[in-house]
Amino acid sequence: MTKYKMAAAFARVNEEGKKAFTAYIMAGDGGLHTLKETILLLEDAGVTIVELGIPFSDPVADGPVIQEAGKRALAEKVTLKAVLDELASIKDDISIPIVIMTYANPVFKFGAQNFADHCAAAGVSGVIIPDVPMEEEKEFKDPLSKHDIALIRFVTLTSSDERISETVNGAEGFIYAVTVNGITGARAGFAGDLSEHLARITEKSNVPVLAGFGVSSKEQAETLGAACDGVIVGSKIVSLLHEGRGHEIKNLVPGRVGVK
Numbered sequence: 001m002t003k004y005k006m007a008a009a010f011a012r013v014n015e016e017g018k019k020a021f022t023a024y025i026m027a028g029d030g031g032l033h034t035l036k037e038t039i040l041l042l043e044d045a046g047v048t049i050v051e052l053g054i055p056f057s058d059p060v061a062d063g064p065v066i067q068e069a070g071k072r073a074l075a076e077k078v079t080l081k082a083v084l085d086e087l088a089s090i091k092d093d094i095s096i097p098i099v100i101m102t103y104a105n106p107v108f109k110f111g112a113q114n115f116a117d118h119c120a121a122a123g124v125s126g127v128i129i130p131d132v133p134m135e136e137e138k139e140f141k142d143p144l145s146k147h148d149i150a151l152i153r154f155v156t157l158t159s160s161d162e163r164i165s166e167t168v169n170g171a172e173g174f175i176y177a178v179t180v181n182g183i184t185g186a187r188a189g190f191a192g193d194l195s196e197h198l199a200r201i202t203e204k205s206n207v208p209v210l211a212g213f214g215v216s217s218k219e220q221a222e223t224l225g226a227a228c229d230g231v232i233v234g235s236k237i238v239s240l241l242h243e244g245r246g247h248e249i250k251n252l253v254p255g256r257v258g259v260k
């Protein structure tokens with residue numbers, strides 16, 4: 001388990017001549033009992049890492065699709081503890097690395113140490129807490145570090161070169177490179193210089209750089225992935241699963257670089 005499992009997954013896609021593909025799903029959308037089958041479906045679709053969202057009442061960075069999924073999960077009374085307990089019970093049946101995405105408040109209420117211990121018991125490889133800036137990550141990071149679980153950092157479009165250098169310095173797991181200014185959800189297009197921005201971060205970083213926000217097609221995944229180490233797709237996957245079209249997810253995952 002742990003961040004080494006995630007590093008091994010990155011090494012594997014690299015060896016296969018591919019880019020990493022991270023799929024975001026909302027835990028408990030459709031009921032927690034569907035979690036195992038959904039994760040196995042993503043494994044079969046060729047996904048590299050699963051980013052598992054914890055439903056939360058005030059998801060400030062979530063766009064409408066993920067907000068609605070969160071509301072459905074909250075209506076099912078899905079909690080952080082319930083998700084981690086369910087993961088612990090299925091962890092021997094799944095082989096794909098899992099990254100937990102949660103806002104700071106649920107972790108704070110649960111206790112950072114307790115959270116880290118539960119993540120370890122659930123076989124989690126990494127954690128994303130988007131509302132915790134690097135300057136305040138210590139109290140979350142220290143307990144996770146003891147279990148070799150990575151705390152993922154963000155770089156945004158507005159990050160200065162200096163900020164990018166600070167962020168990649170000591171980064172763990174991967175860098176989450178946000179591709180737009182705004183919330184999650186599909187976009188018609190991206191800034192013209194996005195690929196240069198991604199390439200600049202990738203050059204500086206010792207850990208893989210994944211581009212996320214607004215990626216909703218295989219073509220976009222290929223174009224953005226070419227400039228970094230891969231992509232993260234959320235809203236599109238959440239929609240497909242909700243519509244009972246999970247079998248289409250495999251069509252979003254690029255194959256070997258340069259092979260159509």
Ligand SMILES: O=P(O)(O)OC[C@@H](O)[C@@H](O)c1c[nH]c2ccccc12
Nearest residue numbers: 024061130184185213214233234235
């Ligand atoms: O939905 P999109 O645009 O494909 O973007 C991924 C995103 O949903 C996922 O990584 C995520 C969901 N909620 C977040 C909050 C902050 C940062 C990232 C996220």
